[in-house]
Amino acid sequence: MKSILDFHEKKIKKEKFTMCTCYDYSFARILAESDVDCLLVGDSLSNTMLGHSTTLNATNEIMALYAGSVVRGAGDKKFVVADMPFMSYRKGLTASMTSAEIIMRSGAHAVKLEGGEGNYKIVRHMVGSGVPVMGHLGLTPQSVNQLGGFKVQGRDQKAQAKIKEEALRLQDAGSFCIVLECVPSALAEEITNSLDIPTIGIGAGSATDGQVLVLQDLLGMNPGFKPKFVKNFYDGFGNLKAAFNSYHQEVTSGKFPSEKESYS
Ligand code: KIV
Numbered sequence: 001m002k003s004i005l006d007f008h009e010k011k012i013k014k015e016k017f018t019m020c021t022c023y024d025y026s027f028a029r030i031l032a033e034s035d036v037d038c039l040l041v042g043d044s045l046s047n048t049m050l051g052h053s054t055t056l057n058a059t060n061e062i063m064a065l066y067a068g069s070v071v072r073g074a075g076d077k078k079f080v081v082a083d084m085p086f087m088s089y090r091k092g093l094t095a096s097m098t099s100a101e102i103i104m105r106s107g108a109h110a111v112k113l114e115g116g117e118g119n120y121k122i123v124r125h126m127v128g129s130g131v132p133v134m135g136h137l138g139l140t141p142q143s144v145n146q147l148g149g150f151k152v153q154g155r156d157q158k159a160q161a162k163i164k165e166e167a168l169r170l171q172d173a174g175s176f177c178i179v180l181e182c183v184p185s186a187l188a189e190e191i192t193n194s195l196d197i198p199t200i201g202i203g204a205g206s207a208t209d210g211q212v213l214v215l216q217d218l219l220g221m222n223p224g225f226k227p228k229f230v231k232n233f234y235d236g237f238g239n240l241k242a243a244f245n246s247y248h249q250e251v252t253s254g255k256f257p258s259e260k261e262s263y264s
Contacts, residue, residue, distance in 0.1 A: 004176040011198040019212040028073025041067040043083040058085040064106035071107030082108035114140035116166025127174030135170035139182035154183040180204040203229030
């Protein structure tokens with residue numbers, strides 16, 4: 001997928017699509033050659049790349065730095081969305097637009113921001129200013145302290161009604177797509193069927209139009225972390241560790257470097 005028009009097309013044709021987080025040039029080059037449809041420079045980089053326990057430590061500058069490296073790695077082959085970090089769109093219109101400008105100038109093709117209430121005016125203004133906006137509802141990790149932890153959202157009727165309304169209002173404000181994170185599958189299905197724009201699920205069942213996974217989870221690089229919605233498609237931790245150990249073993253045994261890797 002290369003533009004927001006491809007998202008509309010996927011929805012109309014009822015074709016499923018994939019998004020994967022990506023934070024650096026090297027992985028972006030691999031993903032650019034893969035079938036994965038689009039990339040998200042998530043503020044989850046605060047966890048996966050910087051080792052924090054929440055996403056709250058990401059800043060505009062950090063997001064732009066990582067997004068730029070992903071855009072350079074992906075070339076013109078993938079649509080790249082970058083997260084607007086914690087608080088960057090909650091300090092008024094001008095500050096929000098400055099944040100969006102920093103992220104978009106990194107080369108990202110769209111921004112993603114979390115939540116509905118309080119964001120509609122900003123979303124409308126961004127879209128009207130040429131910035132495609134992806135929404136994010138359900139479990140919104142930037143609000144982890146308000147939510148009381150990383151928990152499934154939309155469990156009761158009142159919460160479900162709120163998420164449904166927020167999805168519709170984000171669509172009305174001009175969002176081109178909405179991520180639904182950790183909500184019951186039936187709710188995600190209802191929202192997906194009620195929208196003209198596509199939904200992307202993570203821990204939201206199979207009925208959403210697209211799916212997203214965090215790269216390190218997809219590649220099995222984080223062995224202690226296995227929430228119900230995560231599937232490891234590779235034993236990244238085990239296989240990479242084995243490669244590092246082979247290197248160490250060959251150096252300490254004198255096998256590497258051999259003549260082949262040496263200059264005469
Ligand atoms: O930051 C992130 O990785 C995300 C995904 C979980 C959707 O927002």
